[in-house]
Amino acid sequence: MTDRSTRSTPAAATGSTAAVDADRAARDSRVIWLLLSASFVVILNETIMSVAIPHLQSDLGVTVQAAQWLTTAFMLTMAVVIPITGFLLQRFHTRPVFIAAMSLFSAGTLIAALAPGYEVLLGARVVQATGTAIMMPLLMTTLMNLVAPKDRGRIMGRVSTVISVAPAIGPTISGLILNYLSWRWMFWIVLPIAVTMLVIGIRRVENVTEPRVVPIDVFSVVLSAFGFGGIVFGFSQIGGAAESGGEAGGSAMVMWISLAVGAVGLAAFILRQLRLQRSDRALLDLRTFRSRNFSISIGLMAIMMLTLFGTIILLPIYMQNVIGLDALQAGLLLLPGGLVMGLAAPTVGRLFDRVGPTPLLVPGSIVVSAVMWFLAVFATETTPAWTVLAAHVMLSLGLAFMFTPLFTAALASVEPRLYSHGSAIVGTVQQVAGAAGTALFVTILAAQTAALRPEMADAAAAAGGVRAAFLVGAILSLFAIVGSALVRRPADTPAAVVGH
16 A cells, blocks of 8 residues: 555646646736736727817817827826836735726726816826826736746737737727717726726736835935926927927927926936945836847837827827818728737737747838838828828838837846836836827927918918928837847747747
8 A cells, every 4th residue: 555655646746736837827827818908908098088189179178289198198107107116016916016006097087087177187197097007017027927938929919919009099999989979988988897807806816926025215206207207298398399489488498497307307317226226226227228138129119109109199180180081080090000910919929939039120110110201201181091091000010010029028138036127117118208209299290280380271281290290200210220130039038939
């Protein structure tokens, strides 16, 4: 009997280990899929207001720049809050962080739906953004901790779908709603979905990380807010400064003061992090930038996010105010591009696992640049709608070939102990670039349109403003082509993975 027990022990232990591994894999999969679903819902709200700008102008009695701030403030809040998530993800378990994020987002959505005016609506967007800011680094950090290096490209393709497609189809959903209902229904429709995700998370999300006691540097949080806030607000004043003609006390003064405050705040923030990270107390550990691959990928990501969000805000305005489409038509015209991006992302992820980043990034950056130059020349008041559709589909395809390789190469290039900081930096750069792109494109549009209006009809002047904004994006895209050739496969990723 003793011999039989002894002989059966290894098999029993093996079976027990296999069962434990299977349970852990199932748990990890549930957590990742729930985080992906919740992230899609919250990120959708970044751009859902873009098609609504003309409606908000008339309903709330605000300018185009003020209405645009309902999107910019959302992304700016995320940029300010995301650095704090590096601390949160180290200090707390997965489950309470998820519950806090979805509770904030749900509360902000309810306030927005009930908002009596512009000020309350803007505040509600800030509350929504706070929840969204926590969700994205939570998803990224969890994925990097749970997924093996050989599978990261494939799984990160799903993340790219969330990060790129959710904002891309926001205008489509907004257009459909606005064609039949008021802008408040953009929030009433999202609210039950968000609450459902919250309830499921309370019941099903399990803790998959081990927290540790880490301090938070309040002064770093303040410097972060002044740095990122000042820079983005300065961008938003570019158009007003141009229209004021540089008059003393006008928008030009506000713009330069904001940019100066932002630059000083950001420089002070960086210096403080460099000092605090010596004792592992940095709010945002910048040792991630010691990786050349991470640094280049982050720079490219900034250019691509600026292009994506600037285009998302600009095209609906162009289609409605220049070529005469209504909100529904404008939203539907952007849908195929969003679908192309979503369908391509998983395939791009599998290709990354096979061939690495460079064969994907170089052609992707060339396509993005070509489309931006095309729009900078041919976006006129007589451009057919199908031409805009084709350009947006090609732009979306080019961006799909950029995002997954950049996200994967960036995060896989940092040390595992810095994953939470790397995720926070990716999210921060993504949102600052998106906010800057939104503000920059709209304000250049406004400035150039105002300059041309005395000489041209309104539609022709607006078209000139659109071309000027796309020209800026086209020039920036040239830097992306150069940088794309410099990104390398992360060291811990296999050279090729058969079967993916």
